[in-house]
Amino acid sequence: MKRQIIASINHNLGRAIALLDVIDSKTYQDTSIGPYYSSIGSHIRHTLDFFDCIISGLDTNDIDLTARKRDEVISTDKDAAKDHIYKIQETLTSYTDVNTDYLIHVTDNMGQGKITVNYTLESILAHANSHAIHHYATIGYMLEQLGVSIKIPGFGYNPTTPVNKREGI
Template sequence: MINEIVKNLQKGKSLLVDISQEQYCDKSIPPYYSSIGGHVRHILDMFQCIFTGYPNGVVDLTKRERNINVETFPSYGLEYLENIIQHLLNLKVSELDLSIEVVDDLGNGNCTVKSTLGAVLAQAQSHTIHHYATIGYMMHHLDICLHDDCFGLNPTTPKIKVLKN
C-alpha cells in the first residue's frame, strides 16, 4: 500500500519539475478558477495532517498548513512532496493497523470518526487521484503536456483504446 501511494505521489514530481511558475499559479480555468499549485498544496496538506496527528492518535484534517509558498512556487511544492514521500517510506507496515480518530468538517462542523492509519492513508490516496484528475483537466486547457498518460486516472478505471482512422 505504501509503495502504491508513493508511486502515485511521484507522478506529481514530474509535473513539479516540468511546469513553469506561471502555469503553476494560473487561475484562469473555469469553473473553479483555482491553480495547479493550490491543488498540489491541498493534496500534500492532507498527508501532512496525517503525519502530524497519527502519533498522538488524532488526525485533524481541518488543520491544514495552507503554505502560500507551496501553491506559488513549484520548488516549494517539490520540497514538500519529497518530505511527504520520506514520511511514507519511514512508516512500518505494522503501523497501518494503528487505531486513530479522524476529525474533518463534512459540511456542518467538525465530525470525529474512529479509523486506522491505513484507512486514512487510503483516503488520502483516493483524494490525491481525484485532485490529479482536476490538475489534468487544467493542464489540458493550459496546453501543458505530461508524458504520463495515466496521470489522474484511478487504477481501477478501464483503459480506453483509441481507434485510429
C-alpha cells in the first residue's frame, strides 16, 4: 500500500511541475486575486511545507505540522519550487521499503491550540496528498480569475470526482 500511496503523491506533485513548466513568473507571483490575495507560488510553497514537516519529523517520530519553513524563495521562484518538488519526490521514494509499522506522532493546531494525534506513515502521506489537491483546486480558481487557460488533466480534482466532471485546469 505504501508504494501505491507514494506513487500517487509523486504523480500529483508531477502535476505541480507541469503547472510550473507552463505558467510565467508573473502569474506564479500574482497576489491580485481575493479574498486572500495569496499567490500561486504561496500555495505551492504551503503544500510543500506540509511534506517537509513530514520528512523533517519522521526520524524523531514527531511530525509538527505547525513548524513550517515558509521559504519565500519557493513562493517566488518557480525553478526553486521545481527543485524542491524533485527532492521531496526522491525522499518519498526512498521510504517505499522502509519499515514504518508503528504509530507516528503528528502535531497540528486545530484552532484551539496544538494537539498531537497518532497516524501511520500511510495516513499522514494520504492526508498530505489530499491537502495538496485542495490547494491545487484553489490554484485552478486563481488561474481562472487571471484569465490563464491551461490544461493539466486532473489538476485540482480529487480522484473520486466523477470522471465527466474531472477535467482539470
